[in-house]
Amino acid sequence: MSVPLYQLSEQQPTVWQPTTVEEALILKRKWGENSVLVSGGTWLRTRWENGLSSPPQHLISLGRIPALSGLTLDGQGHVHIGPALCLADVMENQMMKQRCGLLVQACSEIAAPSVRNLASIGGNVMTRTGDLIPVLLVMNAQVVVSDGQKERVLWLEEWLQDLNYSSFEVMTRIVVPGQVSAQMNDAGQTPTELRNTDAEHSFYLKVGRREAFTPSVVTVAGRIRIEADGTVAAIALSAGGGSAVPSRFTELEDALAGKLLIKEVLQILHKGVSDSFDAVADDYAGAAYRKMTAANLIVSECYKAWRKGGGAGASRS
Template sequence: MSVPLYQLPEQQPSVWQPTSVEEAMQLKQQWGDNSVLISGGTWLRTRWENGLSPTPQHLISLGSIPALSGLTIDTVGHVHIGPACCLSDLMENELIRQRCGLLVQACSEIAAPSVRNLASIGGNVVTRTGDLIPVLLVMDAQVGWSDGQKERMLPLEEWLESKHFTSYEMMTKIVVRASEQDMGKSHAFYLKVGRREAFTPSVVTVAGSLRMDADGTIVAIALSAGGGSAIPARFTELEDAVTGKLLSKEVLQTLHKGVSEGFEAVADDYAGVDYRKITAANLIVSECYKAWRKGGGAYAPRS
């Protein structure tokens, strides 16, 4: 919903275009809570238009900082993604397509093409509820933050759980390990359930990867869920509980119970908590069953 003209502020925000992280943080410290760091601005704009957040006096654009739009791979195979990269750039980049196929799939299921041409991966993460977060959690993402002087790296999972994050830091990079599915070693999945097939807010979003031995023993597993207003999270205790076990009907039941009980879903006008919990559990267990059928054929349960 657009804001009527008579509700628009008399003075539009000033737009600043720093060319370095240091300069951006100097501006942020100068203008404080009257300013906001902005890349694509698609999420922020909806909040301003719907009256959920006041329009700031100063917009600090990150589009002129080259370091925030880079895509590289290091010597150990980790992919470094600039947070200002828009979703369509990630989808079209050959490095990302080869090394992070699951992330490309997730990007393709977010919003409309016109939004993906503006929306940034960093902006999706900073919302703390973005639909890319479950995939990034499964990929063991690390996130870089800088106050303009020092940079620190945090596991994405730790940052999501932190209640003491300061707005006087900015995201500088997202580092992920390459998807094992893309290297032919495991089954990986990303599924989004919405009110309609496309261009819709998520009700439930799940992601995961599963690697097994030839006999169906779980060697490694990573599972996550989010959607709507829920902060996505990994099911680390559940993962530890089933790793090393032979995938069986009992293990699938353990996974279903663990996800449905452990997913901290949030109700809204689209769906209730119980629906989201059961849907997340059904999606994840279904994919784990498919993985066993794919890798362990003769041993897969049929009921």
Template sequence: MSVPLYQLPEQQPSVWQPTSVAEAMRMKHKWGDDSVLIAGGTWLRTRWENGLSPLPQHLISLGNIPSLSGLTVDSLGHIHIGPALCLADLMKNELVRQRCGLLVQACSEIAAPSVRNLASIGGNVMSRTGDLIPVLLVMDAQIICSDGQNERSLALAEWLESPISSQNEVMTGIVVPTAAPLKEESKYEFYLKVGRREAFTPSVVTVAGRLSLGKDGTLTSIAIAAGGGSAVPARFKDQEAAAIGQSLSKELLKYLHKGVFAEFDAVADDYAGVTYRKQTAANLIVSECYKAWQKGGGADAPRS
């Protein structure tokens, strides 16, 4: 006789389908901790099955709120992504493919196609450890939240550092600024994920970066971030600030490696320790910066 992986409660949750953010928040305020706002539910389901979170009495679905599954572009060219939009649909969108190729690449490396047909971008971000977060951080993404009446916008980095307020707010948008590099600049970007096998695996380390180099090989902009496992992803702001205006060089790469290793707030688990994760993140980021140096770093760049 087979034994279930987890024991289902006698009474299954009630599923509610509000048609507006205001209605969803009224339900959330009414039931509080006995309810959960849910889109695809793939991340939440793993937590319920592993006993990390209790199965609530009420599931408040966000799937029938059109604004939360849409994608629009504002007058500045910034892309507004509905948090309930599933990863598969995000990857198929031609505008996103043209302007946010790094985000599409990151989506393609999350779980299996069947999961990406359900999993939402908002759910990945709401977990605070999702593999899309490093990419969104280096793209300077903004998070829009609503209490059901009023919205507020804040930088993703700021949102990650703020207390979790799921009782009082729901994410209603993710804004990704897009801008073409200047003609005199060369742009490089990267996303790398290290897992315990090649595909369909949780990350051990994820890194992302965007660099712009002037004709003389100096860094005109740089954004680098790391996450993975249970770590909350973050940018390396001090290292970025020190690198701006400098030419990529062995000395600068050594500085970046040392800084990433020291500042990455990695979390150990049964499969990988803190030192391994720090070393891997630093190695990956510096390796990609070295490649950018090779491709467009000026007269002093190494040649392959």
């Protein structure tokens, strides 16, 4: 069983360093609401410093649990990311650059290098408002959580909407279907999933004031593939930012499938994003501004993708 790493002053929490998920959850059950599971701790620290929440009596660090810091590729090409990996580790990993380039880009646009050396990918997701979530949503990511005895697998969007999520569970993996970069395989051939890559477009955009380490105003992500005839073959769109819980625009995606992105369709998309985005107003921006910004960014990127893919009917735009 773990022992305290050190005992801080009376007003400060005791820090524990378990070496297994099971041990971490034993400690969590022991201390209950008087404890917090923590990895990098950058988000929690800002909340404590800003008076949004009080430091707990016990901090249960996940940093010394090897199983939470792995990065592997399974036989189906799915990337398994340990939630305790810091953003800098994700950015510097060659496999991540080759298979999850959009996620690497998103990591590079979060906070400052010093923060990215501490902040974990799992911590960003656990906030439920993190800037990585829109990217993970359009990449159809899953999360794996454990209660110390058994694991359960959920789609990220399902997990975000789970209002009964237990605080006595630990996220053990984030599973992402990897997107391979355009390069030859060992046989000197382009992998099947890379053919016609000019017709596929991915994007991640953020409007914010990160130089002051404040929440982003709007964060959007998307993936879109255009057929040779200019119609939308596949599309995934999401938005978040500030205190909003990011989400996919699944109804809009279904409506766009098989369509040409002419002016009338783009207008429908703009209105749909603006109406559907559950933006939250704060001291930095109002909900209406966030909705408009998200809609503008997404429509602009979809139009770019359409033109890149051939833009059939573009003269009508």
